[in-house]
Amino acid sequence: MPEIRDLAEQLHFSPSEGRIWLTDRRMILVHAEAFSALRQELVESFGPDAARGILTRIGYVAGCRDAELAWKIRGSSDSLADVWIAGAQLHSLEGMLHTEIVRGDIDSKSGKCFVEFLWKNSVESEAQLQLYGLGSEPSCWMGVGYSSGFLSTCMGKRVLVREVECRSMGAAQCRAIAKPANEWDNPEDDLKYFEPRQPDKSRPAPASSPKSRSQEPIAQKNAPDKNAPGANDIVGASASFNAILHKILRVAPTNATILLLGESGVGKSRFARETHKHSKRAQNPFIEVNCAAIPEQLIESELFGVERGAFSGATEARAGRFEIADGGTLFLDEIATLSPTAQGKLLRVLQTGDQERLGSTKTLRINVRVIAATNENLQKAVKEGRFREDLFYRLNVFPILIPPLRERKDDLPVLLEYCIDKFSKYHDRNITGVTSRALQAILSYSWPGNIRELENVIERGLILADDGSPLDIFHLFSVDGSFESQEIMGLSDMGSLVSKSLQNSWNGTPSPQIDTLNNWAEDLVRQGKATLSQVEDALVRAAVAEADGNISRAAQLLQVTRHQMDYRVKKLSSKADGSESNNA
Incomplete structure (x- = not known):
C-alpha cells in the first residue's frame, strides 16, 4: 500500500491569510463538538431522514473532490488500486475517521467493485452516541456519502456504500461494504438519500430533549417512492x-x-x-x-x-x-x-x-x-x-x-453509467466498463455540448468497442477532434505532476511519459540493430502473448482496432510460414 506522505505533503496552512489548502482546494478545520451540534440541529429541525440526506450529500461532494485529487497525484493508467486507496488515506487525513481496508477488488474495465473496510474513531458515531445513545440504525452518514462519491468517480458508475455495522448500534467498530448500486438488494432504500426529496409535512415535531430519542432508529425504512433515484428520468449527484x-x-x-x-x-x-x-x-x-x-x-x-x-x-x-x-x-x-x-x-x-x-x-x-x-x-x-x-x-x-x-462534473460518473446502460440495451452490446485512462479523459474534458455531446461520444464509443471489452480512450472522439486535444494531469517517470495530452496517449505523439521509450528508439536506430518492421512484429508478438492469444485484448494493449491487430497477426503468421518454407 502506498504511503500517505505524497498526500500529506499537499496540505498547507496559511495563517496570515486565514486559509488552509489541500493542493488547490480550500479546506477548513471544524471542532468535533461544533460538528456534533450541527448534526443535532439538523436532526431536531428537519428530522433524521432529512438530516441523513443532507450529510450524505455533503459527504458525496467531498468524496468526488478527493477522487479528482487522487487522480492527479496517483492517476497513472496502471495504478487504479493506488488511486482508490488514496480515498481511505485522504479520509483519515481529513480527520473524519480512520479507514482500514479489509479486502478490495476494483477494476473499472470489467465494472467489478467490491471493497470491505473498517471505520475507526468515526466522529459521526461518537456524536451519535453522545447525543442519542445506542440506536438501531448506522450513523456514519457522511462517511457513506464520501466513500460512495469517491468510488463512483473512480469507477465511472454509481457505487453504493452501505454501513453494515456501526458503533452507534453497539458494534465494536464500524464496518462498510462498497458494491455497484445494481448489485445490492433494494438499493433505493439508500439511494434516496443521495438526492433531495419533497419535505415530509406529516412528520411530527421533534422531541425537545435529545435523550428522549435515545432508543429510536436514526432513519426510518421508507418504502421506495416516486422520489427515489431509480424512479426518475434524470440522473445526477452533484x-x-x-x-x-x-x-x-x-x-x-x-x-x-x-x-x-x-x-x-x-x-x-x-x-x-x-x-x-x-x-x-x-x-x-x-x-x-x-x-x-x-x-x-x-x-x-x-x-x-x-x-x-x-x-x-x-x-x-x-x-x-x-x-x-x-x-x-x-x-x-x-x-x-x-x-x-x-x-x-x-x-x-x-x-x-x-x-x-x-x-x-x-x-x-x-x-x-x-x-x-x-x-x-x-x-x-x-x-x-x-x-x-x-x-x-x-x-x-x-x-x-x-x-x-463542465460546472457539475460530479454528475459524470452516474451519467456515464446511465449512457452505457441505455445504449448497450439499444444497440444490444455488452460493454464491461471503462478503462482508467478513458475515465480520466471523460472527467477532464470540458463538454461544450453538455449532456447531448456526452451521449453522442459514449454511443459512438460503444459502437466501436468490442463486445465483452471496456470502453478505451481510442473509442472516444468528437467530430472536430477537440475531445482528443484536451489535457489531463499525470505523473512523469520522475514523479512530477505534468500535463499530458489525451491525444498523445494513443496516437503516437511523444509525451513526457515515454521519454525512456524515445531514448531506447534513438539508440536502436543509431546502432542499426532493428528495422521498423522488426520492432512492430516484436510488439505484436508481445501483445498476443500477454493477452494469451486473445486478439481483442491484444488490440487494446497496443491501442489499435481489432481489425488492425488481426491484420498484423496474419501478416506475422505469413512471414513465419514463408521463413519455414525457405528453410525447407
Missing part, C-alpha cells in the same frame, strides 16, 4: 444537480410559470418533464413544443389552433397546443424565437387564461401551466427589442438556471 431538484420540488406543486435557463444540451426538456411529474397536473397531458422548429408563419396556428378557412390551406378546424395541453403542462422550448405577434398572444394567455383560434372570434378559457426554456439571454433580447419586456416578466416568475456539465 451539489448543483441537487440544488435544481430542490427548486423543482418546491415549485412543482404550485401553478407558477417556470423559466428554465441554460446552454444547449444541459437537459432542460428532462427537467421540465420532472417538474410535471411532481406537479398536481401529473395525470394530465405534458405537451412539448420546440418553437425554433416551427416556421414563423405556422407558429401561431400550432400554439393557438386554427378555424377552417382562416387562411389558404386551412381545410379543417384544428386545436392548438394550448387546447391540447388543457389541464396539464405546456413546455415551450427556444421561447426566444417566437414572433412578436405570437409573443403578444402568449402574454394574454399567461395573464388571463384566454385565447382564440386563428380565424375565430370565440374566446376559449385555457387552464395550462407553462414552462418555458431558452439558451439565450432574455434580458439582452429585451434591450435589443427582440423580446417583449412584459412577457419576460410574466415568464420569469420562477427562473431555474441549469449549469453546464
Whole structure:
C-alpha cells in the first residue's frame, strides 16, 4: 500500500491569510463538538431522514473532490488500486475517521467493485452516541456519502456504500461494504438519500430533549417512492444537480410559470418533464413544443389552433397546443424565437387564461401551466427589442438556471453509467466498463455540448468497442477532434505532476511519459540493430502473448482496432510460414 506522505505533503496552512489548502482546494478545520451540534440541529429541525440526506450529500461532494485529487497525484493508467486507496488515506487525513481496508477488488474495465473496510474513531458515531445513545440504525452518514462519491468517480458508475455495522448500534467498530448500486438488494432504500426529496409535512415535531430519542432508529425504512433515484428520468449527484431538484420540488406543486435557463444540451426538456411529474397536473397531458422548429408563419396556428378557412390551406378546424395541453403542462422550448405577434398572444394567455383560434372570434378559457426554456439571454433580447419586456416578466416568475456539465462534473460518473446502460440495451452490446485512462479523459474534458455531446461520444464509443471489452480512450472522439486535444494531469517517470495530452496517449505523439521509450528508439536506430518492421512484429508478438492469444485484448494493449491487430497477426503468421518454407 502506498504511503500517505505524497498526500500529506499537499496540505498547507496559511495563517496570515486565514486559509488552509489541500493542493488547490480550500479546506477548513471544524471542532468535533461544533460538528456534533450541527448534526443535532439538523436532526431536531428537519428530522433524521432529512438530516441523513443532507450529510450524505455533503459527504458525496467531498468524496468526488478527493477522487479528482487522487487522480492527479496517483492517476497513472496502471495504478487504479493506488488511486482508490488514496480515498481511505485522504479520509483519515481529513480527520473524519480512520479507514482500514479489509479486502478490495476494483477494476473499472470489467465494472467489478467490491471493497470491505473498517471505520475507526468515526466522529459521526461518537456524536451519535453522545447525543442519542445506542440506536438501531448506522450513523456514519457522511462517511457513506464520501466513500460512495469517491468510488463512483473512480469507477465511472454509481457505487453504493452501505454501513453494515456501526458503533452507534453497539458494534465494536464500524464496518462498510462498497458494491455497484445494481448489485445490492433494494438499493433505493439508500439511494434516496443521495438526492433531495419533497419535505415530509406529516412528520411530527421533534422531541425537545435529545435523550428522549435515545432508543429510536436514526432513519426510518421508507418504502421506495416516486422520489427515489431509480424512479426518475434524470440522473445526477452533484451539489448543483441537487440544488435544481430542490427548486423543482418546491415549485412543482404550485401553478407558477417556470423559466428554465441554460446552454444547449444541459437537459432542460428532462427537467421540465420532472417538474410535471411532481406537479398536481401529473395525470394530465405534458405537451412539448420546440418553437425554433416551427416556421414563423405556422407558429401561431400550432400554439393557438386554427378555424377552417382562416387562411389558404386551412381545410379543417384544428386545436392548438394550448387546447391540447388543457389541464396539464405546456413546455415551450427556444421561447426566444417566437414572433412578436405570437409573443403578444402568449402574454394574454399567461395573464388571463384566454385565447382564440386563428380565424375565430370565440374566446376559449385555457387552464395550462407553462414552462418555458431558452439558451439565450432574455434580458439582452429585451434591450435589443427582440423580446417583449412584459412577457419576460410574466415568464420569469420562477427562473431555474441549469449549469453546464463542465460546472457539475460530479454528475459524470452516474451519467456515464446511465449512457452505457441505455445504449448497450439499444444497440444490444455488452460493454464491461471503462478503462482508467478513458475515465480520466471523460472527467477532464470540458463538454461544450453538455449532456447531448456526452451521449453522442459514449454511443459512438460503444459502437466501436468490442463486445465483452471496456470502453478505451481510442473509442472516444468528437467530430472536430477537440475531445482528443484536451489535457489531463499525470505523473512523469520522475514523479512530477505534468500535463499530458489525451491525444498523445494513443496516437503516437511523444509525451513526457515515454521519454525512456524515445531514448531506447534513438539508440536502436543509431546502432542499426532493428528495422521498423522488426520492432512492430516484436510488439505484436508481445501483445498476443500477454493477452494469451486473445486478439481483442491484444488490440487494446497496443491501442489499435481489432481489425488492425488481426491484420498484423496474419501478416506475422505469413512471414513465419514463408521463413519455414525457405528453410525447407
